[in-house]
Amino acid sequence: MLDDRKAAILRAVVEEYIETAQPVGSAAVSHAPGLAVSSATVRNEMNALERDGYLVQPHTSAGRVPTDKGYRFFVDSLTPNQRLEPSQSEQVRTFFARAHGELERMLSDTSRFLAGLTDYAAVVVRDSEDPARIKSAQLVSLTSQVVLLVVVLASGVVEKRTLELPDPVDEVVVGAASARLAAHVVGDTYGRPLGVPPSATPEVDTVVDAAVAALVPGPDSDHQPQVYVGGVSRMASAFDAVGTIRQVLDTLEQQYVLVSLVKDVLDRGLSVAIGAEHGVVPLADCSIVVAPYEVEGEPAGTVGILGPTRMHYEQTLAAVAVVSRRLGQALSKGAEDR
Amino acid sequence: MLDDRKAAILRAVVEEYIETAQPVGSAAVSHAPGLAVSSATVRNEMNALERDGYLVQPHTSAGRVPTDKGYRFFVDSLTPNQRLEPSQSEQVRTFFARAHGELERMLSDTSRFLAGLTDYAAVVVRDSEDPARIKSAQLVSLTSQVVLLVVVLASGVVEKRTLELPDPVDEVVVGAASARLAAHVVGDTYGRPLGVPPSATPEVDTVVDAAVAALVPGPDSDHQPQVYVGGVSRMASAFDAVGTIRQVLDTLEQQYVLVSLVKDVLDRGLSVAIGAEHGVVPLADCSIVVAPYEVEGEPAGTVGILGPTRMHYEQTLAAVAVVSRRLGQALSKGAEDR
DNA sequence: CGTTGGCGCTCCACGATACCGAGCGCTAGC
DNA sequence: GCTAGCGCTCGGTATCGTGGAGCGCCAACG
Numbered sequence: 001m002l003d004d005r006k007a008a009i010l011r012a013v014v015e016e017y018i019e020t021a022q023p024v025g026s027a028a029v030s031h032a033p034g035l036a037v038s039s040a041t042v043r044n045e046m047n048a049l050e051r052d053g054y055l056v057q058p059h060t061s062a063g064r065v066p067t068d069k070g071y072r073f074f075v076d077s078l079t080p081n082q083r084l085e086p087s088q089s090e091q092v093r094t095f096f097a098r099a100h101g102e103l104e105r106m107l108s109d110t111s112r113f114l115a116g117l118t119d120y121a122a123v124v125v126r127d128s129e130d131p132a133r134i135k136s137a138q139l140v141s142l143t144s145q146v147v148l149l150v151v152v153l154a155s156g157v158v159e160k161r162t163l164e165l166p167d168p169v170d171e172v173v174v175g176a177a178s179a180r181l182a183a184h185v186v187g188d189t190y191g192r193p194l195g196v197p198p199s200a201t202p203e204v205d206t207v208v209d210a211a212v213a214a215l216v217p218g219p220d221s222d223h224q225p226q227v228y229v230g231g232v233s234r235m236a237s238a239f240d241a242v243g244t245i246r247q248v249l250d251t252l253e254q255q256y257v258l259v260s261l262v263k264d265v266l267d268r269g270l271s272v273a274i275g276a277e278h279g280v281v282p283l284a285d286c287s288i289v290v291a292p293y294e295v296e297g298e299p300a301g302t303v304g305i306l307g308p309t310r311m312h313y314e315q316t317l318a319a320v321a322v323v324s325r326r327l328g329q330a331l332s333k334g335a336e337d338r
Numbered sequence: 339m340l341d342d343r344k345a346a347i348l349r350a351v352v353e354e355y356i357e358t359a360q361p362v363g364s365a366a367v368s369h370a371p372g373l374a375v376s377s378a379t380v381r382n383e384m385n386a387l388e389r390d391g392y393l394v395q396p397h398t399s400a401g402r403v404p405t406d407k408g409y410r411f412f413v414d415s416l417t418p419n420q421r422l423e424p425s426q427s428e429q430v431r432t433f434f435a436r437a438h439g440e441l442e443r444m445l446s447d448t449s450r451f452l453a454g455l456t457d458y459a460a461v462v463v464r465d466s467e468d469p470a471r472i473k474s475a476q477l478v479s480l481t482s483q484v485v486l487l488v489v490v491l492a493s494g495v496v497e498k499r500t501l502e503l504p505d506p507v508d509e510v511v512v513g514a515a516s517a518r519l520a521a522h523v524v525g526d527t528y529g530r531p532l533g534v535p536p537s538a539t540p541e542v543d544t545v546v547d548a549a550v551a552a553l554v555p556g557p558d559s560d561h562q563p564q565v566y567v568g569g570v571s572r573m574a575s576a577f578d579a580v581g582t583i584r585q586v587l588d589t590l591e592q593q594y595v596l597v598s599l600v601k602d603v604l605d606r607g608l609s610v611a612i613g614a615e616h617g618v619v620p621l622a623d624c625s626i627v628v629a630p631y632e633v634e635g636e637p638a639g640t641v642g643i644l645g646p647t648r649m650h651y652e653q654t655l656a657a658v659a660v661v662s663r664r665l666g667q668a669l670s671k672g673a674e675d676r
Numbered sequence: 677c678g679t680t681g682g683c684g685c686t687c688c689a690c691g692a693t694a695c696c697g698a699g700c701g702c703t704a705g706c
Numbered sequence: 707g708c709t710a711g712c713g714c715t716c717g718g719t720a721t722c723g724t725g726g727a728g729c730g731c732c733a734a735c736g
Binding site for chain 1: 438439440441442443450473474476478479480484486488490492494496498499500502568569570571574575577578580583584587588590591671
């Protein structure tokens with residue numbers, strides 16, 4: 001749709017603008033590598049590019065700035081064999097060599113690491129596993145009327161619920177209930193209604209029933225946080241308007257917005273959403289780069305980067321791709337022989 | 339040290355500055371309630387206040403701005419019977435009426451709630467309980483070589499560690515190890531070296547030993563996050579310099595800085611630290627208001643607010659006090675009959 | 677016919693200037 | 707000791723002018 005020269009010019013404009021954040025003039029582009037034309041020619045071409053919606057002028061007789069459509073073309077024309085810079089590869093290697101520990105910690109650390117790697121805000125979203133095999137269910141009596149339900153899923157996710165019982169219950173009863181629950185529920189699928197047949201002791205059954213009820217995710221009893229955001233402070237450097245910063249940070253704090261944003265982008269088969277392409281209005285000046293990660297061959301979550309529309313797409317795409325892959329590997333560790 | 343009139347003038351200046359963020363002139367103050375003097379008199383007094391370090395002029399012949407010392411006097415002269423506004427009380431009531439669920443979730447929700455209540459950033463720091471009674475310890479086999487250790491403490495804290503075993507271990511062995519671990523460790527104090535005598539099966543002992551080792555907090559195996567920060571986006575509105583915002587957000591992401599900051603303020607017996615009073619340089623334009631909360635009469639953590647030096651101290655103090663008290667109550671629920 | 681050099685035009689950014697008003701310090705009088 | 711008033715100092719804003727970046731258009735050229 002764009003001839004070679006227009007494409008080259010558009011790419012040059014985008015690159016220049018990403019570097020400088022200033023409207024790009026025809027002269028700057030005419031000296032771009034791979035282009036040997038006069039600025040006048042560039043002007044003509046830019047004119048056409050503007051007519052076609054790839055560029056805009058902030059005002060008459062100023063340089064050009066890419067539109068979302070312009071960025072989109074730029075991103076789509078990137079060669080997919082992105083490679084990280086050596087120093088970044090090194091960082092990735094040492095991080096994942098040292099990284100260990102429990103799932104939540106791992107995801108949270110990864111989000112922070114990715115933010116540091118790219119200098120943008122990073123998100124890690126853990127898919128709620130469905131179906132999720134229950135590896136362990138246990139009841140712990142905290143006080144006479146409060147019992148903690150701890151469920152471990154096959155992925156290593158630990159779900160917690162407190163049960164508040166109507167009447168005080170002895171620790172022994174809780175122990176019995178715990179055993180009974182474990183016996184009937186382990187191996188089942190989390191999130192589906194579960195049946196535990198009544199036992200001989202009604203007291204025990206009360207506790208078990210409460211636990212089973214808590215296992216079925218209700219409308220408000222949503223799961224533990226499944227989003228990990230790192231490097232929000234980096235959004236402050238990305239914009240110069242305080243209002244924009246505030247909006248973006250605000251949105252970043254609304255976890256469900258983030259989750260559905262990431263999900264939406266993935267569902268549309270994209271790995272990059274630019275500016276208004278995603279529907280989230282307060283993030284109109286932002287782009288998001290996502291890549292799902294897989295544990296043992298199954299999709300398990302997504303890592304992503306949120307940055308200004310004028311972000312370094314090539315490096316970010318590479319970083320997100322590499323980190324998602326390595327994260328998946330790290331989480332699959334020792335699992336291939338299940 | 340300050341006569342009544344100077345104190346009244348200083349208070350008026352601080353209040354006015356907090357509202358307007360503009361240097362306060364003598365005329366504005368002379369009409370303040372409780373003051374019936376001419377602006378000239380106010381000027382004289384302000385002059386003295388500036389000489390004594392309570393006020394500064396941004397430049398010659400401008401109004402006055404409070405110094406940290408000025409804020410300090412203001413805060414210290416607040417009557418401690420702060421009360422929330424009715425609408426806020428209502429919010430607190432409904433929040434804690436609806437609030438339930440597991441400890442971590444509770445603390446995280448509280449930080450967000452407090453941020454919304456005050457319109458500043460809120461932090462909740464959970465003290466690492468010491469000594470912490472172990473209520474439950476359990477091993478769950480995730481893969482043949484990876485075992486998840488789940489420990490429940492008396493406070494309801496759930497600690498998780500993954501153990502990577504050198505050799506594949508059968509689930510049955512893990513089960514045995516889990517039972518053995520529970521038998522010997524429940525009731526002990528978390529964080530101290532624990533002894534589990536060797537059993538008849540060396541295989542089981544290997545797993546148990548790994549678990550015991552993981553229970554002793556090593557230098558790098560620090561605990562799960564114990565800080566919950568809410569409302570960071572509100573810091574963006576508090577300042578107009580992007581650089582400041584970035585610095586503050588940066589600092590807010592460094593959890594250990596936050597923890598030691600809060601701890602430090604409490605250790606000095608303060609409930610408010612203003613500007614440079616706390617040593618954290620990037621937060622020089624911020625004040626922090628803290629209040630510890632108690633569960634079952636024992637200190638269990640701290641809630642706090644981070645805002646600009648020119649924050650609404652009276653309301654914030656009240657909010658922090660109320661929320662810390664209610665949080666403590668909520669977490670003690672059903673515990674008085676232990 | 678595409679490309680290019682050139683010309684004129686537009687508009688922003690920046691500095692200089694002037695002006696206004698807020699607010700102070702000081703002093704003289706009550 | 708308080709107050710009214712005067713003069714002075716600055717910062718903020720508006721106005722103006724200028725320089726330069728960059729465009730659009732056109733005519734000429736290969």
